[in-house]
Amino acid sequence: MRLISYRAGEQHSVGVMIDDNRFVSLRRLMPDLPLTLKGILEQGSGAMKRIAEAIVGNEGDLRLDQVHLDPVIPDPHATWALALNFQMHIDETALTTSPDHPQIFQRMPISIVGSGEPLWCPNPAIAKTFDYEGELAVIIGTPGRHIPVAQALRHVAGYAPYNEGSVREFQGHNRQFGLGKNFERSGGFGPWMMTADEFGDPKTHRVITRLNGVEKQDEMLDKMIFSVEQVIHYLSTGYALQAGDVIVMGTPGALRKPPGYVLGPYDSPRNPGRTRMKPGDVCEVEISGLGILSNPIVADPTPLA
Amino acid sequence: MRLISYRAGEQHSVGVMIDDNRFVSLRRLMPDLPLTLKGILEQGSGAMKRIAEAIVGNEGDLRLDQVHLDPVIPDPHATWALALNFQMHIDETALTTSPDHPQIFQRMPISIVGSGEPLWCPNPAIAKTFDYEGELAVIIGTPGRHIPVAQALRHVAGYAPYNEGSVREFQGHNRQFGLGKNFERSGGFGPWMMTADEFGDPKTHRVITRLNGVEKQDEMLDKMIFSVEQVIHYLSTGYALQAGDVIVMGTPGALRKPPGYVLGPYDSPRNPGRTRMKPGDVCEVEISGLGILSNPIVADPTPLA
Numbered sequence: 023m024r025l026i027s028y029r030a031g032e033q034h035s036v037g038v039m040i041d042d043n044r045f046v047s048l049r050r051l052m053p054d055l056p057l058t059l060k061g062i063l064e065q066g067s068g069a070m071k072r073i074a075e076a077i078v079g080n081e082g083d084l085r086l087d088q089v090h091l092d093p094v095i096p097d098p099h100a101t102w103a104l105a106l107n108f109q110m111h112i113d114e115t116a117l118t119t120s121p122d123h124p125q126i127f128q129r130m131p132i133s134i135v136g137s138g139e140p141l142w143c144p145n146p147a148i149a150k151t152f153d154y155e156g157e158l159a160v161i162i163g164t165p166g167r168h169i170p171v172a173q174a175l176r177h178v179a180g181y182a183p184y185n186e187g188s189v190r191e192f193q194g195h196n197r198q199f200g201l202g203k204n205f206e207r208s209g210g211f212g213p214w215m216m217t218a219d220e221f222g223d224p225k226t227h228r229v230i231t232r233l234n235g236v237e238k239q240d241e242m243l244d245k246m247i248f249s250v251e252q253v254i255h256y257l258s259t260g261y262a263l264q265a266g267d268v269i270v271m272g273t274p275g276a277l278r279k280p281p282g283y284v285l286g287p288y289d290s291p292r293n294p295g296r297t298r299m300k301p302g303d304v305c306e307v308e309i310s311g312l313g314i315l316s317n318p319i320v321a322d323p324t325p326l327a
Numbered sequence: 328m329r330l331i332s333y334r335a336g337e338q339h340s341v342g343v344m345i346d347d348n349r350f351v352s353l354r355r356l357m358p359d360l361p362l363t364l365k366g367i368l369e370q371g372s373g374a375m376k377r378i379a380e381a382i383v384g385n386e387g388d389l390r391l392d393q394v395h396l397d398p399v400i401p402d403p404h405a406t407w408a409l410a411l412n413f414q415m416h417i418d419e420t421a422l423t424t425s426p427d428h429p430q431i432f433q434r435m436p437i438s439i440v441g442s443g444e445p446l447w448c449p450n451p452a453i454a455k456t457f458d459y460e461g462e463l464a465v466i467i468g469t470p471g472r473h474i475p476v477a478q479a480l481r482h483v484a485g486y487a488p489y490n491e492g493s494v495r496e497f498q499g500h501n502r503q504f505g506l507g508k509n510f511e512r513s514g515g516f517g518p519w520m521m522t523a524d525e526f527g528d529p530k531t532h533r534v535i536t537r538l539n540g541v542e543k544q545d546e547m548l549d550k551m552i553f554s555v556e557q558v559i560h561y562l563s564t565g566y567a568l569q570a571g572d573v574i575v576m577g578t579p580g581a582l583r584k585p586p587g588y589v590l591g592p593y594d595s596p597r598n599p600g601r602t603r604m605k606p607g608d609v610c611e612v613e614i615s616g617l618g619i620l621s622n623p624i625v626a627d628p629t630p631l632a
């Protein structure tokens with residue numbers, strides 16, 4: 023099952039996809055359910071079973087082109103993001119990270135938009151290096167503390183593509199990434215959450231990032247240094263994971279470039295396969311078998327003071 | 328004016344202090360107002376003026392000992408916290424930080440409780456070094472982007488004491504502080520927000536931390552390396568600050584110990600004035616002229632798996 027968070031006019035609702043375009047509005051079909059996906063997840067697996075039964079035979083009442091997609095979870099209690107969780111990305115950045123514990127920071131809701139919505143490229147007077155990071159997002163369903171690795175995947179409600187867009191100058195301002203990972207509308211999360219039963223084992227899937235249709239990243243998810251299970255276990259040693267919490271699993275490296283590759287104007291000199299995002303671009307993050315997050319890039323319209 | 332977020336039974340409400348014990352329930356007095364302090368701040372300065380007028384002559388209808396205090400803002404859109412913003416703390420930790428940009432990370436709501444509520448000391452099988460950090464919390468009232476330093480304080484609704492409780496082993500697991508600053512119920516925020524007009528210039532106040540009544544930290548807030556104004560300006564270059572956002576300004580160093588001071592069993596060998604928190608302790612953070620945040624420490628009651 024694939025669930026979306028969407029906005030029609032000023033009304034935010036949850037829907038269930040019937041095919042890649044048509045969906046059922048749960049606001050209309052099951053008005054007793056909470057109006058947010060986090061609220062539905064808080065009701066436990068019973069609510070998800072009721073939804074699956076209620077949509078059988080339904081042909082959908084709306085199309086994606088009639089609405090705006092919100093982030094899959096617009097208002098998570100916490101969004102944890104992993105740094106340097108693929109060896110190729112460690113190599114290309116020349117950064118070091120602990121081999122024993124995941125490196126984890128946080129994102130806040132205002133930094134994230136849904137699929138199809140524009141990402142804001144920072145004003146060049148503020149920052150010039152706005153990078154995509156294609157990643158797998160994990161959405162927690164069942165709360166829990168001290169979760170053993172062997173049981174961790176039972177706490178996952180589903181998965182989604184995530185563009186963990188980063189403003190490199192600010193990320194490098196000091197030791198903690200802070201604001202550099204949290205610029206307004208700098209990342210994307212969507213188009214939908216695919217439930218864990220339908221997605222299967224994350225290790226059997228790929229993450230692929232395209233900029234203007236050109237593949238920039240393509241890596242199997244079994245190359246993650248810390249697995250989904252290990253990270254859920256780790257976080258649960260410190261707090262009780264909440265329904266709707268999001269864990270973003272880190273980005274792979276850029277594709278290797280052929281010998282003699284000539285740097286383009288937006289290429290990063292240190293990582294030649296890596297290219298900045300700029301206004302006019304379209305960035306896609308695909309998780310194989312799940313779907314494609316697509317965001318146009320526009321110039322941040324906010325006037326400087 | 329001093330505002331609290333509190334819980335009576337299962338009902339969460341906002342109140343206005345009349346003295347250090349009695350308060351007016353806004354749920355009763357002004358039922359048209361939102362039921363959260365963030366919601367009230369989102370209504371702008373008009374709502375705060377209406378409250379100030381409505382409580383004139385009111386002697387209060389409840390006492391603090393009849394309710395539980397929630398964190399001043401239980402559900403902020405973002406809580407930003409500064410690392411290493413006092414020279415004395417930089418010296419004692421022997422850590423380095425940029426002199427040009429603040430070092431900033433985030434806390435999530437489940438890591439914070441109100442004044443009077445117990446903090447959870449981690450199970451010793453998980454971590455043994457649970458430290459207090461007395462700090463000034465800044466609460467944003469007026470949203471804004473690209474806020475000039477000279478106008479920054481106009482965006483502040485008020486201030487509160489904050490105990491930015493930290494689990495050092497986890498903070499040191501990797502480069503990003505991540506989970507080490509976000510253990511469940513590891514920090515406190517309260518007892519109330521004092522409005523900016525009543526508090527005045529933060530630089531004229533002190534932060535004092537006491538463990539079991541013994542002073543452990545005492546520093547003027549004009550010793551902050553990055554001021555409230557500078558941090559608001561910095562954050563606003565990246566995103567539009569929201570009403571109810573919280574900025575925690577960093578902790579000073581420990582008090583200097585006299586020559587010949589003998590390390591106690593819970594002293595930190597590197598920072599002899601610094602002492603871990605353990606079950607049975609009471610930790611207080613006072614901001615002069617504002618009030619005292621007080622939390623008992625109890626053992627995390629969660630069973631290990």
